[in-house]
Amino acid sequence: MAVDRDRVSALVRExxxxxxxxxxxxGLRQTPQRVADAYTEFFAGVGQDAAVPLQRTISVSHGPAPDTTPSGAVMLRGIRFRSVCEHHLLPFAxxxxxxYLPGEQVVGLGALPKVVxxxxxxxxxQERLGEQIADTIAAALDCRGVLVVLDAVHECVTMRGGTQPDASTVTIAARGALAEPAARAELVALMGREGA
Known part of the structure; x- marks a missing residue:
């Protein structure tokens, strides 16, 4: 479902x-249309299937590099994201x-940021976003476990109420073998290390 730009523009005017x-x-004459254009970007994922980028997998044992079978987790750190908090319609980023712990199939690393x-x-x-990412990967890939850590700054915290400009929120979502805190401890440590 596409964003109804004309309706958004009229509502912003109101x-x-x-x-x-x-x-x-x-200074405000073009603002309603500018907001409508921005909302088209901000909410482009509404109605999209997040599993689509994970449909193209690579066989670990029969793929292009069977001699490089991963013995541990495959990790992608530092995927930048931005979203809009549904409580105040303010951004967080x-x-x-x-x-994830691969089974027989892996996915190209570029697919993971697309899911996000x-x-x-x-x-x-943020809490639901992490859970949805973990659920999508766990359901779409033949993996033994998934771990998703999100670290974000919320404008509803930094710009309103008891403003805390340096506060960030960290959430963890885990599935399968990585649901146990002891099993994911090494990965969480690696996720937080610079240049690891």
Missing amino acids: LLVAIGEDPDRP GHAHIA DILATRPQV
């Missing part, structure tokens, strides 16, 4: 009037770190 502004003044992008471009809360 919002400007509701806060006491003049939507026809020069940060990094996703993903690890699809799920992040919806109205979200």
Whole structure:
């Protein structure tokens, strides 16, 4: 389902009037359309299937490099993401770190950021975003375990209420063999290390 730009634009115009502004003044004249264009980007993942990027897998034992079978986890750190908090419609942004224990099939590393992008471009809360990423990977890949760590800064914390400009939120979602804290401890440590 695509964002209805005309409707968003009309509603933003009404919002400007509701806060006491003049939507026809020069600085705001284009704002409703600009917000509609931005929302088209921010919410591009609504209605998309996040598992689609994981459909193309590579056989570990029969693939292009059978002599490089992973004996441990495959990890991709520092995946930048941005989303919009569904509680206040304010942005939050940060990094996703993903690890999985492959079975017979692996996926190209470029597929993992695509999963994050699809799920992040919806109205979200960070806790659910991490769970959805973990569920999508666990369901789509033949893997023994999945670990997703999200570290993000939320504008609802940094810009409103008891403003905390340096606070970040860290969430962990784990499936399979990595659901046990002891099993994931090494991976969590590696995710947090610079240049590891």
